[in-house]
Amino acid sequence: MRIAVVDYKKEPRKGSLELLDSISRHGHEAVYLKTPMLDATVSRSGVKVYYSTEEVRVDAAILRGLGFITSLEALVKRIGVLEALASLIPVVNDPSRSLVARDKWRCLLHLHLKGLPVPETLVTENPFTAMRYVREKQLVVYKPLMGSLGLGSTLIHDPDLAFNVTRGLMNIGQPSYYQVFLDKPGYDYRVFVVGGRVIGAMKRVNPYSWKTNVAQGAGGVAVKESEEPEVYELGLKAVEALGLDYAGVDVAYDKATGGYYILEVNAFPQWEGLRSATGVNPPDHIVEYVVEKARK
Template identity: 55%
Template structure:
């Protein structure tokens, strides 16, 4: 059995190294594949995918990323080629499901449509709409619609600031994604789902800050399902709703309502902080999941 680990970087990320090692431990041959080197063909109705002009001889693949700061055309090409690959071998996560999860608005739309709890959220290009939203919400977080690691997220409590921010973004062809600010109790959850279970979970604890990303300085503290069963259940339900095989699910407890809300579902989650906090490396679970899909 041979699999591909698909990413876009010229150097191996920590998660890719972990997956390559896990594959070796599972007696699976693995090849690092850069997504920009993939091409797809339709010849006489038959679909094929090549890597640097050679046949990509793999039984399945783990998708770790498609790139950043690319044109819409390049993005659509890469997703299209990966979709072609997924029609010939199992790919985790599914490329189309990954696109939905990468788009914060579309993923929350799917979760809300399934009846799962998500924060009050607005997506708009209209600065007047943004102004009225912040005026009503009092405090909201402006997030990049496809960002991660908490980078670019801004707390907005002034309607005029919201107006100016959205006006400036719209002038550059960028939509605004506002989410009502939740009064967290100094932490939120990152739960890592593989298949139908949470394989590792942590609280992301902060003091004096509103951002709880580990990349932004939060401290990870291991949690078990027995402590927070509802959060663990929500994480699995969110992953299934978005048709993902594995995901990092961010869930927050709102002190005002004492309710849990799903903030984001990441189809390309990093796990460095999770490993440090819990001692769990989810890469082996991902490889085992892919092996099971290939055998089916």
């Protein structure tokens, strides 16, 4: 079986390399495809996808990234070509559903509409709306609408700062995304789901910062389902609600309300921290799931 890993870098990133290695170790042929190099045609003979001049002939694909896209047209093209590929073979995760997860606002909206708990959140292009929101909520987290690893996330308690942030972003055509700060007990959770099953979960602890991303210095501690059944359940429900094949789900407990909330769902998750904490190797689980799906 030929299985492709699709990512946007010229050379495979670490996660993509590990997937390619796992594909080979499972006895299959591994192929790397760079997202911008994919094209598609539709004609009387049907849909065809090309990598440069060669027609793509693989049995399944694992999508790992869309890239940093500077125009709406480029984003639409990449999603459209990947949808063409998904019409021919299993693509994990589905490109359109991956795009929803990548957009923090649409992700939370979908989860909320499915009845799942998410933090109070605002998306806006209006500086006055941002200012009023921070004045009302008192402490919020500004997050890039599309981003990961906790990069760019900033605590804001000053309404004037929110005004200036949103006005600056508005001037370059960018919206603002604000989320009410949760009073976490110094940690939150990452739940890793593959094929409708939690393969591992960890508590992410950072005694030096409010950010609990492993990339921001947090340490991971394995968590069993018997210890945190609600965290496991929310992870599964979030991935199901978004229609993803695999994902990393971030869940936090808020001391102020006594409830658990889904912060984000990452359709292109990293796994080094989870592997170190739990001993679970997600690439193997993803590849085994993709092989099983391709054979059906």
